[in-house]
Amino acid sequence: MTTEQNKHLVSRRNLLKGAGAASLLPLLSACGATAISNGTAGRVVVVGGGFGGATAAKYIKRGNPAIDVTLVEPSKTFYTCPFSNLVLAGERSMDTISHNYRELEQVYGVRVIHALAEDVDPVAHTLRLSTGRTLQYDRLVLSPGIDFRWNAIEGYDQQAAELAPHAWKAGPQTLLLRRQLEAMEDGGVYIMAAPANPFRCPPGPYERASMIAHYFSQHKPRSKVLILDAKDNFSKQGLFTSAWKEVYGDRIEWVSLSNDGRVVQVDAARREVVTEFGTRHKASVLNVIPPQKAGFIAERAGVTNESGWVPVNPRTFESERVKDIYVVGDATVAAPMPKSGFAANAQGKVAAAAIVASLEGTDTADPFWANTCYSLISPDYGISVAGVYRLNDESRIIETPGSGGVSPAGAAASFRRNEAAYAVGWYNAISQDTWGTRL
Amino acid sequence: MIQIHTRFLLPLAALLLAFLISLPLQAASWQQFAPVQAQIKGTPASEGLQLELPLVSEDGSAVPLSVRFTGSLAEGDQLESIRIFATANPNAEIIDFIFHDARSLADLSTRVRLNETQNVIALATSRNGRQWVAEREVRVTVSGCLMRSDEQADAGMQNPRIALPRRLQAGQPIEIRTLISHPMETGLRKAADGKLLPQNLIHNMVLELDQQPVFEARFYTGTSANPYVRLHLKTDQNAMARFRWTDQQKQQLEEAREISLR
Incomplete structure (x- = not known):
C-alpha cells in the first residue's frame, strides 16, 4: 500500500472515531451552542493553577476581559517542579520556587476558588468541587498535571x-x-x-x-x-x-x-x-x-484514552473526545513537544486564544509553540535543548525543521556558565508571565 | 418519470461512487501490504490475536510490543508461529515467534524499532493453516533511526540474562524474561566517514527443555538493540531449560536454568 493511501486510512479512521464519540453524547453540541448565559461574553472555568492553567486563565482575560473566568486550585501557594532540584541540593529555599494567585485576582479579575475539582458533567457543563459547590461553564480548561500509577x-x-x-x-x-x-x-x-x-x-x-x-x-x-x-x-x-x-x-x-x-x-x-x-x-x-498518567480530573471528565493521557486537537487543545473541554500541559498527548512547564505555558496561550475566538464566534490563526528546557549540572554549569513546534499538513504537531537543538558538545566553561545564568533568567521570566511573580 | 429518475439517480450514483471509493480505504493495511500478503493463504480471522503497542512512542528505537493469542483452535491443531511486520520500516520483518511445541504459550512481549509513524501487523498461523491477523497504528515522534553514536556497531553477544519467577507451579503459565546485550546493527546506518556500517544481527534465540526445542524467536533489523523477549511456558515436568542465541557469524551463547516445579 502506498503512503498516500495510508494517510487516507488514518484520517478516515479518526473521523469515524470522532463520529462515534459524538453519537454517544448527542446533547453536547446542543448545549455548547445555547449554554452561554445572556449578558456575559461566556463563562470559563480553569482547573489547575500550574504553568498551563494559570497562563490560560490570564490570557483569556487578556484576550477578552468580559469573559467570566474562574480558576479552581486547591493550594494557595504553588511550588514549581522547575528549580526544585536546586532545593534538593540546598542551593535554593522553597520560597524562591513558590507562586500565588494575587495577580490573577487583582490585576486580571480572575475569580480564584481554593478547592479540589471532583467531577465533571460534560452534558450539563458543570464542575463539582470538594466544597460541594457546582460551577457552570461554557468552556472548561483542565490543566491537571500528572498523577502516579x-x-x-x-x-x-x-x-x-x-x-x-x-x-x-x-x-x-x-x-x-x-x-x-x-x-x-x-x-x-x-x-x-x-x-x-x-x-x-x-x-x-x-x-x-x-x-x-x-x-x-x-x-x-x-x-x-x-x-x-x-x-x-x-x-x-x-x-x-x-x-x-x-x-x-x-x-x-x-x-x-x-x-x-x-x-x-x-x-x-x-x-x-x-x-x-x-x-x-x-x-x-x-x-x-x-510511571505516570494524566491528573485524576481528566479521567473523571472522560477525556483520557487507553494510554491514560489526553488526546487533543492540536490546533486548539480542545479534547478530541469531549466538546468544550480544553486540556493543556503534562496531561496531554502533545509529543514531540515535551511534558515541560514551558510547553504547558505555550499550550495555555493557544487554548486561551482558541476559547476567546470560539466564544466570539471567530477563528484562530495557525498556532505554533516554543520550548526550552534548561538543565543544571551544577549551579554554574547549564545545558539546554530548545525547539519550535508547528502543525504539519495533517494537523499534527511537528518540530519545525532546523529550529532549536541542544547545547554544543565540548563548549568552554564560560559558555556553560552563561547557560546556567540563562536558566535563571528563563525561570524568572516564565514565573512572571504565568503568575506575575517578580523575582 | 424521466425527471424523477435523474433527480434520484444522480445522488444515488454519487453515493455509490463514494461507497466504492471508500471500500479500499476502509480495508486494513495488511490487505495491501505485500510482505504480509505473501504469507496469507485464504482469509485470516480478525478476532483472536491481541497486539499491544503504545499509541504514541517518543523513542522509535525501543517500542514495547506485546502479542497474545486468545482465539480457539480445533482439536489437535496448535499454533505454529506469530510473525510481526512493520509497514514503513526499511525492512518489513520485525520479529518471528515460533512455537515448536505446545508447552510454549502465545503470550509474548519484546521491544521493536519503528522508523516513523506506521502500522504494525501481527500474523498468527496454526499447523493446520488457519490464520489470525491484528494491526495497530503507532505514532512515532523520534525515529528509531536515531541510534546512539556511542554504541559499538561490531560488538558481539554479551551478558545473556534470564529471569524466572521464584516459585514455579505445574500446569500454570511460567513467565520467563530474556535479555542479551548486542547492537543489532542494521546494515543501513552510516558511520562518521559516510560508509555503511556492516550488518551485525543476532539470528535467533532457541529455548530447549531437556534437549527438545520448545520455542524460538527470530530477530531481524526491526528488533531493538539488546533483544528482549518475555515468553510463557506451561509444563508439568521438571526440566533443564537451555536458552541459546546464535548470531549471523554462527557464534553461540548459552544460558541454562533448572525448571523445578512445586
Missing part, C-alpha cells in the same frame, strides 16, 4: 512514597527528600528509579542526579549517585554523561534498561529495590519516580 512498580504506593519519596510534584515531597539527603551519612548511596517514556520533564531525573552529586561533592564527598533507568536513551544524554565525567568523575552511575536498570519491585521500609532480572540494590536514600 501507584503499584505499577510492585510495592510502590502512596504509603511507600512517605518513606521513599518521588518528589515529582514539588512541595512536601521535595522537603522530605531534602531532609533524607541531609540526614544521610557520608559514604551512602542515593538511588533513583527513573521511569519509561512518557513522563513529566524528560531531562528532570538527570538534572536531579547532577544536583544531588553537586551537594554530595560539597558536603558528603564519599557518597554516590546510582540511576536505575527503565530507558536506554534519555534527553540530552550525550551532554549529561560527558558533563558528569567532567564535573563529578565516577560519582554518578547510570544503569540502562538493557543493562537491567528497570526497577520492578520496591521495599520502601528497607530502602531496597529489585530490577527486572533480579538484581537487588540497597539505598541510603531511595527516590522512586513512578
Whole structure:
C-alpha cells in the first residue's frame, strides 16, 4: 500500500472515531451552542493553577476581559517542579520556587476558588468541587498535571512514597527528600528509579542526579549517585554523561534498561529495590519516580484514552473526545513537544486564544509553540535543548525543521556558565508571565 | 418519470461512487501490504490475536510490543508461529515467534524499532493453516533511526540474562524474561566517514527443555538493540531449560536454568 493511501486510512479512521464519540453524547453540541448565559461574553472555568492553567486563565482575560473566568486550585501557594532540584541540593529555599494567585485576582479579575475539582458533567457543563459547590461553564480548561500509577512498580504506593519519596510534584515531597539527603551519612548511596517514556520533564531525573552529586561533592564527598533507568536513551544524554565525567568523575552511575536498570519491585521500609532480572540494590536514600498518567480530573471528565493521557486537537487543545473541554500541559498527548512547564505555558496561550475566538464566534490563526528546557549540572554549569513546534499538513504537531537543538558538545566553561545564568533568567521570566511573580 | 429518475439517480450514483471509493480505504493495511500478503493463504480471522503497542512512542528505537493469542483452535491443531511486520520500516520483518511445541504459550512481549509513524501487523498461523491477523497504528515522534553514536556497531553477544519467577507451579503459565546485550546493527546506518556500517544481527534465540526445542524467536533489523523477549511456558515436568542465541557469524551463547516445579 502506498503512503498516500495510508494517510487516507488514518484520517478516515479518526473521523469515524470522532463520529462515534459524538453519537454517544448527542446533547453536547446542543448545549455548547445555547449554554452561554445572556449578558456575559461566556463563562470559563480553569482547573489547575500550574504553568498551563494559570497562563490560560490570564490570557483569556487578556484576550477578552468580559469573559467570566474562574480558576479552581486547591493550594494557595504553588511550588514549581522547575528549580526544585536546586532545593534538593540546598542551593535554593522553597520560597524562591513558590507562586500565588494575587495577580490573577487583582490585576486580571480572575475569580480564584481554593478547592479540589471532583467531577465533571460534560452534558450539563458543570464542575463539582470538594466544597460541594457546582460551577457552570461554557468552556472548561483542565490543566491537571500528572498523577502516579501507584503499584505499577510492585510495592510502590502512596504509603511507600512517605518513606521513599518521588518528589515529582514539588512541595512536601521535595522537603522530605531534602531532609533524607541531609540526614544521610557520608559514604551512602542515593538511588533513583527513573521511569519509561512518557513522563513529566524528560531531562528532570538527570538534572536531579547532577544536583544531588553537586551537594554530595560539597558536603558528603564519599557518597554516590546510582540511576536505575527503565530507558536506554534519555534527553540530552550525550551532554549529561560527558558533563558528569567532567564535573563529578565516577560519582554518578547510570544503569540502562538493557543493562537491567528497570526497577520492578520496591521495599520502601528497607530502602531496597529489585530490577527486572533480579538484581537487588540497597539505598541510603531511595527516590522512586513512578510511571505516570494524566491528573485524576481528566479521567473523571472522560477525556483520557487507553494510554491514560489526553488526546487533543492540536490546533486548539480542545479534547478530541469531549466538546468544550480544553486540556493543556503534562496531561496531554502533545509529543514531540515535551511534558515541560514551558510547553504547558505555550499550550495555555493557544487554548486561551482558541476559547476567546470560539466564544466570539471567530477563528484562530495557525498556532505554533516554543520550548526550552534548561538543565543544571551544577549551579554554574547549564545545558539546554530548545525547539519550535508547528502543525504539519495533517494537523499534527511537528518540530519545525532546523529550529532549536541542544547545547554544543565540548563548549568552554564560560559558555556553560552563561547557560546556567540563562536558566535563571528563563525561570524568572516564565514565573512572571504565568503568575506575575517578580523575582 | 424521466425527471424523477435523474433527480434520484444522480445522488444515488454519487453515493455509490463514494461507497466504492471508500471500500479500499476502509480495508486494513495488511490487505495491501505485500510482505504480509505473501504469507496469507485464504482469509485470516480478525478476532483472536491481541497486539499491544503504545499509541504514541517518543523513542522509535525501543517500542514495547506485546502479542497474545486468545482465539480457539480445533482439536489437535496448535499454533505454529506469530510473525510481526512493520509497514514503513526499511525492512518489513520485525520479529518471528515460533512455537515448536505446545508447552510454549502465545503470550509474548519484546521491544521493536519503528522508523516513523506506521502500522504494525501481527500474523498468527496454526499447523493446520488457519490464520489470525491484528494491526495497530503507532505514532512515532523520534525515529528509531536515531541510534546512539556511542554504541559499538561490531560488538558481539554479551551478558545473556534470564529471569524466572521464584516459585514455579505445574500446569500454570511460567513467565520467563530474556535479555542479551548486542547492537543489532542494521546494515543501513552510516558511520562518521559516510560508509555503511556492516550488518551485525543476532539470528535467533532457541529455548530447549531437556534437549527438545520448545520455542524460538527470530530477530531481524526491526528488533531493538539488546533483544528482549518475555515468553510463557506451561509444563508439568521438571526440566533443564537451555536458552541459546546464535548470531549471523554462527557464534553461540548459552544460558541454562533448572525448571523445578512445586
